[in-house]
Amino acid sequence: MTNDPIPTPSIEDLQEDPMAEENDHIFERRELLRPQHVPDKSRIVGRDQEIELVEELLKPAAVGEPPENGFLFGKTGTGKSLVAKHVTGRARGIAQMKDVSLAAAYVDCDQYNTETRAARQIVLAVRDSIDPDRNIPESGVGASRYYDELWGDDGLLTDVDAFVAILDEIDKLGEDSTEVLSKLSRSEEAGKTGCYIGVLAISNKTDYTDAPDERVASSFQDDPMVFPPYDADQISEILERRADAFKEGALSDDVIPLAAALAARDHGDARRALDILRTAGKLAKKTGDKQVTTDHVNQADEYSDINRSIKLIQSGTPHARYALFALAYLTKTKLDDSFRTTEIFDVYKQIAPAVGSDPVTHQRILELMKKWSLPEITENYHTGGGKSEGSYREHRLLHDSEIVMNAAISSEERKEVIDQLNKQRI
Numbered sequence: 001m002t003n004d005p006i007p008t009p010s011i012e013d014l015q016e017d018p019m020a021e022e023n024d025h026i027f028e029r030r031e032l033l034r035p036q037h038v039p040d041k042s043r044i045v046g047r048d049q050e051i052e053l054v055e056e057l058l059k060p061a062a063v064g065e066p067p068e069n070g071f072l073f074g075k076t077g078t079g080k081s082l083v084a085k086h087v088t089g090r091a092r093g094i095a096q097m098k099d100v101s102l103a104a105a106y107v108d109c110d111q112y113n114t115e116t117r118a119a120r121q122i123v124l125a126v127r128d129s130i131d132p133d134r135n136i137p138e139s140g141v142g143a144s145r146y147y148d149e150l151w152g153d154d155g156l157l158t159d160v161d162a163f164v165a166i167l168d169e170i171d172k173l174g175e176d177s178t179e180v181l182s183k184l185s186r187s188e189e190a191g192k193t194g195c196y197i198g199v200l201a202i203s204n205k206t207d208y209t210d211a212p213d214e215r216v217a218s219s220f221q222d223d224p225m226v227f228p229p230y231d232a233d234q235i236s237e238i239l240e241r242r243a244d245a246f247k248e249g250a251l252s253d254d255v256i257p258l259a260a261a262l263a264a265r266d267h268g269d270a271r272r273a274l275d276i277l278r279t280a281g282k283l284a285k286k287t288g289d290k291q292v293t294t295d296h297v298n299q300a301d302e303y304s305d306i307n308r309s310i311k312l313i314q315s316g317t318p319h320a321r322y323a324l325f326a327l328a329y330l331t332k333t334k335l336d337d338s339f340r341t342t343e344i345f346d347v348y349k350q351i352a353p354a355v356g357s358d359p360v361t362h363q364r365i366l367e368l369m370k371k372w373s374l375p376e377i378t379e380n381y382h383t384g385g386g387k388s389e390g391s392y393r394e395h396r397l398l399h400d401s402e403i404v405m406n407a408a409i410s411s412e413e414r415k416e417v418i419d420q421l422n423k424q425r426i
């Protein structure tokens, strides 16, 4: 193409290009450490029970019978997304083997955070596996149009035996989550499709079970699956089983135990462990060191986003930290993820006395909360509540609520504060 804005040089010209030099003495298969990588079964540690439970839900789908719906809960990095994708992938493979038509869709609701967006993502995923040439409108239509594409006349699921939808971080859909879940779980009952539908709904929020209303809850299993955090030994094992991401001998002995210990500090978070190991490898590579050492691991930990944020929060002024704690508490316990200053202030008013301090004013809390957005601990924005309500500011936490709560109030004071808040049922 003559008008290509990105010209590609000829192969001859590229012979001497330094970018083409393969001088990676650290990584052999770096892709094994990417957060999106779904490892095969031999690399998965300590999740036999959870895998079995999800297998039970999906097994019928693999033979063309109705699957069950299930909720998967647990803190970040406890393997929820991994287990859901792993088992769904195997179910699809088995279905293929048995000549059953099984469709699957994965939706990250953090990214597709409204009913329409999530429904569109589901349709696009099904389209790609069932009928890649089919034209699906990408914008300008509502959720109902996307459901039609699935189970309307001539919908994508018409000749499909079973369909599994993974809705990851479903709490990010807020109130829309009930809509999506009820439509998926009731489309068969309503006779809209002959295709059996199963849903795996995943959330980091422990209170999410209370959320779905009756019409949704009844179609889900009574007991949600809870994924416990890993202990340091399990994290070590997870890293060991990815060690072939590195060249032979590129990891010095104590690297994995240290990375595991650091990642298990707040709660055993496998994502953080892999992140530290990958960053340590990158640092060794960049500096031209022959091996990844504990120095690189410590440095990687310093660099890690989470650690930087923890330090920043710990160095905040007391009332700024209490207000941030209030936001983290709301984020953890309520379904929303954005909160008005007033809501934060109401919780803050309970916290200050619990730590022996007089509360500052609403206006002051607004100022303090606004300051957390600059270092990207939170984001905040104006939103209109309609003419009668006037406009107000909402705040949203950009980090894990547990980690923020732990950083914002010291461990000695935390229990007192939580007891007080639980008493008030805020």
Ligand SMILES: Nc1ncnc2c1ncn2[C@@H]1O[C@H](COP(=O)(O)OP(=O)(O)O)[C@@H](O)[C@H]1O
Pocket: 034, 035, 036, 037, 038, 039, 043, 044, 045, 046, 047, 074, 075, 076, 077, 078, 079, 080, 081, 082, 083, 238, 270, 271, 274
């Ligand atoms: N049991 C495990 N064995 C091996 N790797 C794991 C395990 N649990 C999590 N991981 C890895 O850690 C990262 C985070 O896991 P993920 O499933 O995304 O956690 P969650 O969805 O619970 O936040 C992923 O890269 C995943 O491959």
Ligand SMILES: [Mg+2]
Pocket: 077, 080, 081, 082, 168
């Ligand atoms: Mg996840």
